[in-house]
Amino acid sequence: MEGEQSAEHLCWEEDPMTGIVPRSVALLFETLESMDCEFSMRVSYLELYNKELVDLVGITGCDSKIRIYEDASRKGSVVIHGLEDMVVRNTHEVDDIKNRGSQKRQTASTKLNARSSRSIAVFTIMTHLKESYTWLI
Template sequence: EANVQVVLRCRPLSVEEQKANVQSAVSCNDTKREVTVLNSLFKQADKTFTFDTVFGPKSQQRAIYDHAVAPIVDDVLEGYNCTVFAFGQTGTGKTYTMEGEMMQQVGELPTSAGVMPRAVRHIFDILEAQKADYSMKVTFLELYNEEITDLLASEDQSRFLEDRHKRPTLSLMEDGKGGSVIRGLEEIVVYSPGEIYSLLQHGSTRRRTADTALNMQSR
């Protein structure tokens, strides 16, 4: 039985939005776990929605991780299959929340580090504290316009990524155990958080983004 938690984070106004004197379209009440969409500009009644957890514009990366993600990582290390799924319009802060800044500074993660680098550090800290015997592999893929791209594929495989006719085809298949597997996806063995950070940064540079009107507004 799946246990689904819906967490909502509202980003602050950007510098450009503040300069343009843009008014916030939402109001967050972290304690009541409510978000109100302010429709006064459209002469409509405000609408309030309740979630499992709400993080307002002043929320910090560490608080997001500690309260919403750390318990999930603990479950993963107990053997459960878990997923953190970030959903939202362009410019709402998904990449910042999930990735943030991943480079280590004097052995410590920067305050802007997002979910992925924090989860990596969390997993290694627990495994090392338990003196566990383990092996770890990393995969990194992109699903874009219903096409799967391996973001960690070797250079000779990925140099044709922009040519859809020459791009290596990856197929999503059932594994016979109620799960799924992507045949041909590169798996890289890693031994430290730093190796994973490097792979995440390398893979992120290969991602593609659609240029939409929302992109233009969010820049």
């Protein structure tokens, strides 16, 4: 999902090791910037490990509890209380947050993988659009 960076330090478009998340984020920014609208983007990164939820990029201390529950007012909607999201302005900021969060994830070595994940992680991108309208009179 994340991919790796090749030894040649190519840009993401030319790097065959780039994962689907960096490619998707770059395409999302490219598409939004080409539209006639204002937009803002926020990201969060959550880990579930040993039945505990961990905010991988939040600024607050590790001792703050994150809770997940179903929103009774909206059927099928889930609320994660205590999870911070961060404003991002470009692909580099998203990549930096994703990398910092990935370093905090619980990993261990296996026979097949030197850095195998021991958890479930959810990287969320929230985009808000404000379309511009031109009225002709």
